[in-house]
Amino acid sequence: AQKITQTQPGMFVQEKEAVTLDCTYDTSDQSYGLFWYKQPSSGEMIFLIYQGSYDEQNATEGRYSLNFQKARKSANLVISASQLGDSAMYFCAMREGLSGGFKTIFGAGTRLFVKA
Amino acid sequence: DTAVSQTPKYLVTQMGNDKSIKCEQNLGHDTMYWYKQDSKKFLKIMFSYNNKELIINETVPNRFSPKSPDKAHLNLHINSLELGDSAVYFCASSQDLLAGGSTDTQYFGPGTRLTVL
Numbered sequence: 001a002q003k004i005t006q007t008q009p010g011m012f013v014q015e016k017e018a019v020t021l022d023c024t025y026d027t028s029d030q031s032y033g034l035f036w037y038k039q040p041s042s043g044e045m046i047f048l049i050y051q052g053s054y055d056e057q058n059a060t061e062g063r064y065s066l067n068f069q070k071a072r073k074s075a076n077l078v079i080s081a082s083q084l085g086d087s088a089m090y091f092c093a094m095r096e097g098l099s100g101g102f103k104t105i106f107g108a109g110t111r112l113f114v115k116a
Numbered sequence: 117d118t119a120v121s122q123t124p125k126y127l128v129t130q131m132g133n134d135k136s137i138k139c140e141q142n143l144g145h146d147t148m149y150w151y152k153q154d155s156k157k158f159l160k161i162m163f164s165y166n167n168k169e170l171i172i173n174e175t176v177p178n179r180f181s182p183k184s185p186d187k188a189h190l191n192l193h194i195n196s197l198e199l200g201d202s203a204v205y206f207c208a209s210s211q212d213l214l215a216g217g218s219t220d221t222q223y224f225g226p227g228t229r230l231t232v233l
Contacts, residue, residue, distance in 0.1 A: 045224035089157055106159040
């Protein structure tokens with residue numbers, strides 16, 4: 001079974017608008033971490049935002065926020081005021097358990113295109 | 117001031133050769149990883165080391181052998197390269213939550229694009 005599901009292979013958004021990238025996860029652990037990464041065409045993996053399973057507030061980092069709905073097991077990434085430089089692949093990931101020694105599983109990614 | 121570095125960035129080689137990719141992190145993290153990203157951009161963990169000890173070893177051919185001489189380095193050696201090994205290989209590091217990290221966010225190196233001809 002897929003542990004991390006990103007249902008949108010590709011998304012378009014107009015510059016300056018907000019966009020939501022979907023991510024659902026599957027785990028029976030009580031303690032887990034959720035991450036979003038950005039991979040531009042240059043290839044590097046850039047960490048964007050983290051949400052711990054016990055965090056009650058949604059994580060925010062600048063224009064990025066994570067809409068964490070624990071009961072629905074979703075961790076959608078919201079990018080506000082899209083910029084051309086936001087065009088990239090975006091990966092949702094989940095680490096189960098307390099330790100980084102547990103596997104972090106990545107979703108298949110969503111390619112975001114920002115239109116001028 | 118690079119946090120996680122990998123060398124080389126590009127590696128083009130013939131089938132059957134043996135090659136190594138080096139990774140170093142200066143973040144003081146205690147856990148390091150190797151990932152493989154295939155042509156469809158799917159990212160899959162291969163190995164994880166914590167304080168120089170192997171803790172995750174996914175179903176990877178034994179032609180792949182990681183080596184961690186110290187906490188800051190994790191190298192990947194590949195024997196008898198095959199066409200299917202062509203991919204981008206990423207090294208990453210994180211600080212274990214149980215070892216006092218506030219999150220165990222993984223920070224990635226720039227990747228090594230391996231092409232096997």
